[in-house]
Amino acid sequence: MVKITGFTTRDVRFPTSLDKTGSDAMNAAGDYSAAYCIINTDSPHAGHGMTFTIGRGNEIVCSAISLLTPLVVGKELDDLTADWGKTWRYLVSDSQLRWIGPEKGVIHLALGAVVNALWDLWAKTLGKPVWRIVADMSPEEFVRCIDFRYITDAITPDEAIALLKDVQGGKADRIREAESSQAVPAYTTSAGWLGYSEDKLKSLLDESVALGYKHFKLKVGGNIAEDKRRLAIARQAIGYDKGNILMVDANQVWSVPEAISWMQELAEFKPWFIEEPTSPDDILGHAAIKKALANTAHGTVGVATGEMCQNRVIFKQLLQAGALTVLQPDACRVGGVNEVLAILLLARKFGVPIVPHSGGVGLPEYTQHLSTIDYVVVSGKKSVLEYVDHLHEHFVHPSSVKDGYYVTPMEPGYSVEMKAESMDEFAFPGEEGKSWWRTQEARTILDGARV
Numbered sequence: 001m002v003k004i005t006g007f008t009t010r011d012v013r014f015p016t017s018l019d020k021t022g023s024d025a026m027n028a029a030g031d032y033s034a035a036y037c038i039i040n041t042d043s044p045h046a047g048h049g050m051t052f053t054i055g056r057g058n059e060i061v062c063s064a065i066s067l068l069t070p071l072v073v074g075k076e077l078d079d080l081t082a083d084w085g086k087t088w089r090y091l092v093s094d095s096q097l098r099w100i101g102p103e104k105g106v107i108h109l110a111l112g113a114v115v116n117a118l119w120d121l122w123a124k125t126l127g128k129p130v131w132r133i134v135a136d137m138s139p140e141e142f143v144r145c146i147d148f149r150y151i152t153d154a155i156t157p158d159e160a161i162a163l164l165k166d167v168q169g170g171k172a173d174r175i176r177e178a179e180s181s182q183a184v185p186a187y188t189t190s191a192g193w194l195g196y197s198e199d200k201l202k203s204l205l206d207e208s209v210a211l212g213y214k215h216f217k218l219k220v221g222g223n224i225a226e227d228k229r230r231l232a233i234a235r236q237a238i239g240y241d242k243g244n245i246l247m248v249d250a251n252q253v254w255s256v257p258e259a260i261s262w263m264q265e266l267a268e269f270k271p272w273f274i275e276e277p278t279s280p281d282d283i284l285g286h287a288a289i290k291k292a293l294a295n296t297a298h299g300t301v302g303v304a305t306g307e308m309c310q311n312r313v314i315f316k317q318l319l320q321a322g323a324l325t326v327l328q329p330d331a332c333r334v335g336g337v338n339e340v341l342a343i344l345l346l347a348r349k350f351g352v353p354i355v356p357h358s359g360g361v362g363l364p365e366y367t368q369h370l371s372t373i374d375y376v377v378v379s380g381k382k383s384v385l386e387y388v389d390h391l392h393e394h395f396v397h398p399s400s401v402k403d404g405y406y407v408t409p410m411e412p413g414y415s416v417e418m419k420a421e422s423m424d425e426f427a428f429p430g431e432e433g434k435s436w437w438r439t440q441e442a443r444t445i446l447d448g449a450r451v
């Protein structure tokens, strides 16, 4: 038996705004950050979970983690995992904390860190990676992980069990594929950040092509003439007839009519989809954009969103409205593994592929498990997963890509345990003499303009 004895939170921030890594039309200068939840036990194991933010406000998420984690302190891990759906419901049912959500915003980001830390702890005690725990579950056990409240009009537990049973046939083969790192094809955004120069864009794209990538994503939405120039450079590098796929991402900068007219202009570059064309809360807006872009002068441009969708209820409605070509859940924002499992089932029910959001520190470490679960257990179909090639050196078991595929994680846990020395070096506000944030160099960010 493993008993939870306490917890620690850590506020860790990497100064990525210095070189514009992560920059897009909405987020000009993010400092990739992690609000950490470390769950301590009376065993040698500790559970590590984190939520991704882009800097300021990370301390608010850490505070929310400190408010939620006492709900599990003093509990036996086995009791929490025996009926996960019930545990998840318990964790969202502190009515006073629910008031500042419900199941959205900072409190839900914090829940993601706590729930993911519990899964990490559970996986370590079982000696398995998280994806494998789920792969070894029966359809009934999988479904018991989920709180179906608010989604039974779209999918019932019985229907979910039937969908999972339907793909069980090839599961053993798919597990073997996962074990040989052939389950999750990767795509890259590393070249396409908006703040990068055209030269840097070109050389990074050439590099990505040489590495065997087939999918490429560029940020758009700053300036139409520049977007056209950058997409032309991209198409020159990746071609139109080499099986390479281009995707574009506007990070919510447009209103609905603007999204439609802007993308009609960019349709000539034949993107597979426009990601986050407008507010993540605008279900009918996404549906209108998808309808308008179904027949442009240059063919269909699809619609994708999800990285800032609050919860399973929003995803349910996006799917019911026929608003999505691709669904992009975030591993942290929706309250952790359990809610993602619900979203994977919804996506399967509506026949929409999932491409989890991975553009952030720690996210590829998480989403490699989620995409593997989707392929092996839920959809039985390969999709693609974003891979951003930076900051992995700070993790004990970093994610990586080989020959265009994610290398399937085999170590026990959920892969987001960060090296202790990295946590100290980038702790915010951090200790004098230890943290980068206390150095002179950090003043550029700390005293700089807020954008």
Ligand SMILES: [Mg+2]
Pocket (backbone or CB within 6 Å): 249, 251, 275, 276, 307, 359
């Ligand atoms: Mg995005």
